[in-house]
Amino acid sequence: MDSAVSDPHNGSAEAGGSTNGTTRPPSTPEGIALAYGSLLLMALLPIFFGALRSVRCARGKNASDMPETITSRDAARFPIIASCTLLGLYLFFKIFSQEYINLLLSMYFFVLGILALSHTISPFMNKFFPANFPNRQYQLLFTQGSGENKEEIINYEFDTKDLVCLGLSSIVGVWYLLRKHWIANNLFGLAFSLNGVELLHLNNVSTGCILLGGLFIYDIFWVFGTNVMVTVAKSFEAPIKLVFPQDLLEKGLEADNFAMLGLGDIVIPGIFIALLLRFDISLKKNTHTYFYTSFAAYIFGLGLTIFIMHIFKHAQPALLYLVPACIGFPVLVALAKGEVTEMFSYEESNPKDPAAVTETREGTEAAASKGLEKKEK
Template identity: 60%
Template structure:
């Protein structure tokens, strides 16, 4: 009973502090050791490059992924309009819940659980992305052999298949390499391992998370535009979670890299949400380009260039004001405005707004299921 009262008191104190920090003066938790202009330039250019790779690569992977779904007859899992409208509310609840959790319970034990979770998740994510590259590096003389694991329940007629997986020894090598990366991160929390896992998560996100239509993308990005502004400027919650949540949910690069090399500690960071959320919209633009059958990627490149400009603007403002910025404040207007304006000029705006990856009836069915 005493323990529950203690937890309740801690939660009450956290809520009180949150309200005081939101409407009063917030504690400056972002202070860092000063870095050189050269070091900042290297760090922020590296972040831009790391943001662009998963968006570009993941967008083209999303096209292949959708084609595979259509060939197999599998119904695509897409983010519907109702999902997009609810997402900022759900994300806000989750973010604040994590914040309260960190304030009440020991960060050490929480990060151990998080580490185990991301150890397993990291293996799956990196295998999905890195397997082709790893397999291509294995010499032809490698003693390969194929395996097939099948797990079923019941007799012949009522048999239910639980697992049906084919693989070979090259796949096992890929798993071993990816497991080594995840273990490296779990044990050392090194920023390079963090970035490998983070980029794998981002590529998977852009590839597998698919918006149903341009209108859905506008709803999602507009909602997260206000979400990001509130949680960065209105409170210290997002910054606090980003610093304390010891998991590869961001890409980082040391601003003191020119001085300390890979052992730098003064990190510039970019959250994976600022990569994946605009990325899934840009991937949708690529699929829209392909649907036009013009052999051009006009809208994909307009969105991609807009993202670059928006990200550069974010970093310039962050350097000038020396305060973390809600990246979506700059990315959303750029990624929505430039492609829509391009479509208006080229006379494709109506076609763009009507475009959908899935038939309208399927989207309505998905919305009913989600409700």
């Protein structure tokens, strides 16, 4: 779900107003600057590292780590599906008890969060294991049918190190489930974002433009046209947003006056930026011009979002500023370098598509044959 950057008070009364009979002290300029700067930094980390990991993911051989490729048809339908989901959540919160809905969602995201965080920290944790660590390999295989009709439903390979990471992630999960602390929320949110950028791949730039363009309209409508987006974002007690307290300097870790940023405002531009990094690599020029350009464009767009939100004291649809920046800046660079055709003709095959696998295998066999011919000569 995509969510706008919230207003500074996260549903509380304006500074100096009353909430539940008490007065909330206004946030200090230092606290506001710290909150906004932290949100910006937290948004950049999963995009940067997720994009780098998406390159290795595209080349990976492990079936459990294969990326999910988004086609142009998926991109065109996504804003409609997202709108229906958002409206459904809004109606649920209006009709049913918010407490029970959030309890159910907390359990769901508790499991997903542990898996996502474990997958995120696994490459970093591998550096801390000693060389003589007894690492055993495991495989979780679930199939349907028998004989020639047997079909793999789940084929997940893991080892003892992954189990250790799963245990550490479970500690964070229990902390989140019991306390709903904002740090635990952010750890899960960062893990979801990084996994999204790493594992969701756009098949070409045109598909990215369709997806971002559709969500550009979606975000504007649901934030400016209705109160649905902001209401759901504030009612939804799940790690679908990054939060940072503006009163951290006054209250420490028990601060409760949050600014927020929806994960959709990180993942959606992030998968487009990751695509441009893979396009850079395909050019084989040893430069990452389009990646750095789009990354700088994201910083500009999110910074502008925060600035406008702070000036007008109203929730902003972040994609209103992020989409033109993330698409416009790289296209301008492509125009200047005369590589517009190369950019829009770049295509990524779906590693789960049998045709793509066959094509890759044939290409490998052809290359091997050429190598043997050269050796014979």
